[in-house]
Amino acid sequence: MKGEALRRLTPRGKMVTAITAALALLVGGGWAAEPYWQPWWFSLKFCDGKFPAADLAPVLPKERLVGGDEMDRSGDHEFCGINAGGRDYPLLVDSVTSFDDFEIKLALGPGDKADPRFVFPRGISGFEGRGGLVVLLDCPGPNHDYRGATRQLLVTVRGAKHRTVAAQRIAVTMANRTSSAFGCGAKPLPKPQRNAPAESPDAAIPVEKAAGTTCGWLARTPLSAGGTGAGAWRVSAPTDADAPVTSCQLFHGTDKEPAVKFTGWYGAWSRPLMRRHLEENENLYYDAANGPVVGKRNARALAICGGEPANFLARLQPAGVRQNITKEDLRSLLTAFAQAQTTRTPAAPRGGCTGLQVP
Known part of the structure; x- marks a missing residue:
């Protein structure tokens, strides 16, 4: 009843003008310039909704992303990426159990200096390689990969803002979710607290x-x-x-x-x-x-x-x-x-x- 009364009181042309003015007000107020809705949007779409908006917000750029998200899943390998256009990926998350030398080289990055920085809190088996964050877990039990080697779960998180607690939380979430999905069976990892320092060096x-x-x-x-x-x-x-x-x-x-x-x-x-x-x-x-x-x-x-x-x-x-x-x-x-x-x-x-x- 109220909707019908509103339509009688407001001519169609004036309604369109009012909506256009409202959108202009939002744009002028920075809604398009700094899309605060973006992390919530990706929290629903990106990687099957694995990651909360509060963890995505610190690792995504402030400007609106035009490239969308990508996902590929095949057997015991899952890849998720947020594309900012072209080859610009502000966030790449990868998880695999039957990995080989290529994945390790990618995780540690160019040069393979084998000199990781142990930035995660104790209790999380991970480190920062030259390519980003790495979580590496043993899969318990008598399970082996296609080469006969004991299975391990390798998770990598790459992007311009990987040196953040939010990126660490994303890595742990991916490890916990895919450990279950891939039948790895590793013990769930605790998530770093959001107010924790981005690096937790062990005191000498x-x-x-x-x-x-x-x-x-x-x-x-x-x-x-x-x-x-x-x-x-x-x-x-x-x-x-x-x-x-x-x-x-x-x-x-x-x-x-x-x-x-x-x-x-x-x-x-x-x-x-x-x-x-x-x-x-x-x-x-x-x-x-x-x-x-x-x-x-x-x-x-x-x-x-x-x-x-x-x-x-x-x-x-x-x-x-x-x-x-x-x-x-x-x-x-x-x-x-x-x-x-x-x-x-x-x-x-x-x-x-x-x-x-x-x-």
Whole structure:
């Protein structure tokens, strides 16, 4: 009844004029210039509505996007992208279980420096590679991919604003959703709090207090480079001990940059990754890049853990050079790290490995 009365009181031409004026008012007020509705729109359409608007808003550009969203799903691979036109993608999310060397290279980005930044809070098995954020999870149970390798779930989030908590939350959401969809069965990850810092570095502690962490082995290792003694050294253990990529970092005194970075890489994909790293950073090729080696700045050991290749890397940093850490020091440190990682303890639950090869 009220609608009919309104139509009688308002001639058709005046109604059209009123609507046009209202739209003009919205445009003039910035609705088109800064589309606040855009994250809500993509939260319904993008990637089957997996991500809430509150997580999409910080990673999308302020201007209106004209390219729309894309999605491709095939077996155990799912790709979602938001296109700003042409090849400009402000957000790319990818998840796969049967991945190969190509996906790992894409995740870590150009150069394959094998030098991840562990930006996620503890409890989330992920890091920042050169290509964006990476979440890497083991799929429990006796399930294998087409090559016979133990399945792992690889999630990548790329885009101009991947260094945000919102992007981390998107990575975790994708991992949890696709772990279930792909039958991976990994334990659900906790989402970072929205008000958390974009990077959660693990505070360095005195080396003698590192027992029970992935750096605990350093408390039993002589550290006398530069004649300073063990008391001047600190360590940071930013990863969980059972993560597919583990890390330990050694600091000297009050230095803010580590002297040596140690990483353990678990999975068949780690072998070609380490080979490329040594080729590009130590000019080693063929057999020299495939086995245990100590170079000017990098030392590598190998083992078989859970029936899969495992690689252990020690990288000398500029701060370590200033502390006169030598090539032989690097060799000894890598050997101690690899032995600790391959011996089953609460601090190294992946231990029980075989065939350890050290340089």
